[in-house]
Amino acid sequence: MLVYIREAHPDSILFVNTKSGGKELGVVGQTFAVQDRLDNLHQCTALLQLTMPSVIDSDDNIVNRTYGAWPDRLYAIDTDGKVAFKSGPGPAGFKTPDLAAWLQKNVK
Amino acid sequence: MKKSAGMTIRAIAAAGITLAVVGLPAVSQRRGGGQAPPGAEASQSTSGSYLIVGSPSDADLDRLLTAIRQVDGVEQAEVRKIPGNTLLRVRAAALGTIIIAAARKAGFELKQTPTRIYQATGPVQSADLAQLRTTLRSLPGVEQVEMALQPGGLALRVRGAISPAELAAALKPAGLTASPVSAFVASGPAAPADVAQLRAALNQLLGVSKIETRAVVGGANLIVYGDVKEEALTKTARASGYGLLTVNEPAGDTQRFTVQGVTNSEDETKLREALRSAGVTGQVQLQRNGQEVRLGVPSGGASGRALAGALREAGFDITPVDTVTLPSIGSEKERITPPAPNERIIDEKTRVGEAAPDFSLLMHDGRGKITLSNSFGKRPVVLIFGSYT
Numbered sequence: 001m002l003v004y005i006r007e008a009h010p011d012s013i014l015f016v017n018t019k020s021g022g023k024e025l026g027v028v029g030q031t032f033a034v035q036d037r038l039d040n041l042h043q044c045t046a047l048l049q050l051t052m053p054s055v056i057d058s059d060d061n062i063v064n065r066t067y068g069a070w071p072d073r074l075y076a077i078d079t080d081g082k083v084a085f086k087s088g089p090g091p092a093g094f095k096t097p098d099l100a101a102w103l104q105k106n107v108k
Numbered sequence: 109m110k111k112s113a114g115m116t117i118r119a120i121a122a123a124g125i126t127l128a129v130v131g132l133p134a135v136s137q138r139r140g141g142g143q144a145p146p147g148a149e150a151s152q153s154t155s156g157s158y159l160i161v162g163s164p165s166d167a168d169l170d171r172l173l174t175a176i177r178q179v180d181g182v183e184q185a186e187v188r189k190i191p192g193n194t195l196l197r198v199r200a201a202a203l204g205t206i207i208i209a210a211a212r213k214a215g216f217e218l219k220q221t222p223t224r225i226y227q228a229t230g231p232v233q234s235a236d237l238a239q240l241r242t243t244l245r246s247l248p249g250v251e252q253v254e255m256a257l258q259p260g261g262l263a264l265r266v267r268g269a270i271s272p273a274e275l276a277a278a279l280k281p282a283g284l285t286a287s288p289v290s291a292f293v294a295s296g297p298a299a300p301a302d303v304a305q306l307r308a309a310l311n312q313l314l315g316v317s318k319i320e321t322r323a324v325v326g327g328a329n330l331i332v333y334g335d336v337k338e339e340a341l342t343k344t345a346r347a348s349g350y351g352l353l354t355v356n357e358p359a360g361d362t363q364r365f366t367v368q369g370v371t372n373s374e375d376e377t378k379l380r381e382a383l384r385s386a387g388v389t390g391q392v393q394l395q396r397n398g399q400e401v402r403l404g405v406p407s408g409g410a411s412g413r414a415l416a417g418a419l420r421e422a423g424f425d426i427t428p429v430d431t432v433t434l435p436s437i438g439s440e441k442e443r444i445t446p447p448a449p450n451e452r453i454i455d456e457k458t459r460v461g462e463a464a465p466d467f468s469l470l471m472h473d474g475r476g477k478i479t480l481s482n483s484f485g486k487r488p489v490v491l492i493f494g495s496y497t
Contacts, residue, residue, distance in 0.1 A: 001478065002492050003469065006205065006451055009497035013293045013355060013443040015326075025293055025326040027353040028496050030448065032205060038474050040496045045472060052492075055469035055478050061205050066465045068456035069493035071447060077464040077491065081484045086460050089452065090494075092391060099490065107488060 002054040004041040005064040007031060008071030008090075016043050034059060074099045078106075156450050157251055158207065158218035159269055160187070160194040168216075172196065175214035179206060181455065190248040193269040195221070201455045221251060221268050225291075226275060227333065227434055229261040230284035240282060247278055254432040265432040272335040287317060291435035292330040292341070293443070296350035298323045306330075306348045313340050327351075329443075331435050355435070355443055363412055365426040367401045367419075370394070379403075379424055386418035402429065406452065444497065 010030035018024050031037045037056040045054055057063045064070055072090035076099065077083060085102040087093045164172065169187045176185040181201030188195045196218060198207055211218045232240070237255055240262075244253045249269035256263050261284060266275060276286045294306060300323060307321045307330075315336035322329045327350060332341065338354065345352040370379055376394060383392055383405065393404035403426060405415065416426050457465060468479040483489050 001483075001489060002494065005493050005495055006448070007495040007497045008447055008451075009445045010448050011355065012445045012497045013353065014497070025295055025324070025353070027293070027355075032208065034470065034474070038470075038472065041472050044496045053478060054472040056472070057469060059205070060209055063465075063467045063469065064493070065206070065453055065455075066457045066467075067491070067493060068453040068458065070451045070453055072492075072494040074493075075458075075464070075491040077480070077484070077489045079485055079488060081463055081481060083458050083460050083462060083464045084488060086458060103488070103490070 002041075002045075002050065002052055003063060003069070004037055004044070004054065004056045005069050006057075006061060006071075007040070015047075017046050032059065076102055076106075155197065155199045156207075157221050157268070158196045158198070158211075159221055160196055160211075161217035161219060164194065164216065169194070172211060172214055172216050175210055175216075176207060179210045181206075190269060192271075193249065195249065195269055221249075223252075223265060223267040224272065224275075225289045225432070225435060226264040226266060226272070226286045227258070227261065227289050228264060228279055228284040228286040230282070232257065232262055232282070232284060236282070240279070243282075244275070244278060247274065256432045258434065263432050263434045276335075287333060288335055289434055290332045290338075291355040291443075292332065293324075293327060293353045293355060294321075294330055294345055294350040295327040295353060296345075296348075298327055302349070303328045306345060306350055309344050309348045310341060313344060355445070363405050363415075364429040365403045365405075365412070365415075366429055367394075367403045367424055367426050369424040370396075370401045375424075378422060379419070382419050382422035382424065383415075386415055388415070 007028060007030050010028070012028050013025055014028050016024060016026040016028070028040060028043075029036070031040055034056065037059075041054055041056055044050070067073065067075065068089060070089075072094050074085070074087035074094060074096070075083060076085035084106065085099060087095055087098060160169075160172070173185050173187060176182055176196065176198060179200065182198060183201075184197075184199040186197050188197060196207075196211075200207065208218050234257060237257075241253050241255060244250055244264075244266065247268075247270055250266060252265075252267040254265040264275075264286070272286075272288045279286045294303075296302065296306075303321050303323050306328065307319050310316060310319050310330075310332065313336050315334045316332060317334040319333070320331040330352075338352075342352045367379065370376055379394070380392060388405050391406065393402075395402045395404075412426075412428050419426050464480065466479065466481045468477045470477055480489065
């Protein structure tokens, strides 16, 4: 599940999708409100054609704070609801091979 | 595009990971958050300042302070009036939206103090920098100053509630003429004739001394030299058929130093222990480049002076390294700004082997919610936290 949290590099200039299907340069600002977060999440999932479930953190950023998630981070929650894998904080700790190894070992 | 959440997600796919998909979304009215395990306490804190929008009375400010001091993790909050602005200074386990949201609930709007890049021309040598830095840091409203020698003068990055005119006045006695340099992306036609017309129109504005442009896909990169209101630039650009987008240059989240006294791994261990004793948390960067060792520590904790004192006692001398550069017109089509300051969460509330704090969050369609605990049972759940940038 993708959890959209606070922007890591707010005000970056990136290509974003237009309604007409094209691309244009746009500022990706920091998000404070629900709609802004939904907009940025839409851009992200559309650009990358993601199909996994995706959610936005609430405007009080409680999940980001609870999980120490900013700027990016990986977790695996086991079937018993306990934290089974926790990467270091990104970007240095965002190591997908470590998560892959955990999944290969623990998911049959 | 450089590194982004999207790219990290792509990396997962490339790594061949099958993502465990949670079950169908359950609609829940409960807000996310879950329970923090007992004993999870703030270990370190950071400081930051905000501009208070409007002209609040003393009674209003007392009410604001009361609201901020009630925020979990806030150790200290104070207001300070400077010419033209009122500042809120906060020391807390975490800053950013937590503080802004608390202020908003109390009826106040806060803005991050701006960071501006300046070009200062005139006679200046490296020996002058320490005095200049001290002078600028003593100005009301100035929070952070970085400077670096450039051909013909200086590049400065100044964070704080200070106007370009005030900064220029402070540098004038040193024989320096300072002027802001701002970077924008103009979204619109990229044809040379259109970009030239935009440039000519902006050049007419009062305060603009020079404009550089470079056409890119979807418009043009702009560098504007001079003290000119952003509103005026935006309005003029719009009249020429362009949307103007500011490229902010926030202060980096790392303080950088050169270190003397680190010759082997034992020294490095000793240095890291000294940093921990000085209250430095987070990722410490140590890089050796020939005889020189460079140190990077997260901003927001101990000041450079406090760090220098603590490390000197441990046998190390450090010298600040400023990395500020003037905006470049660049050739890239996209621009990634430095990481947002004060966002890193120091006080973590999750531990491997303990229950994952539950949450119930809005789905991408803006309608239903997904509750984490509803997904437990058959397969593990992978959580990928990230953002667009």
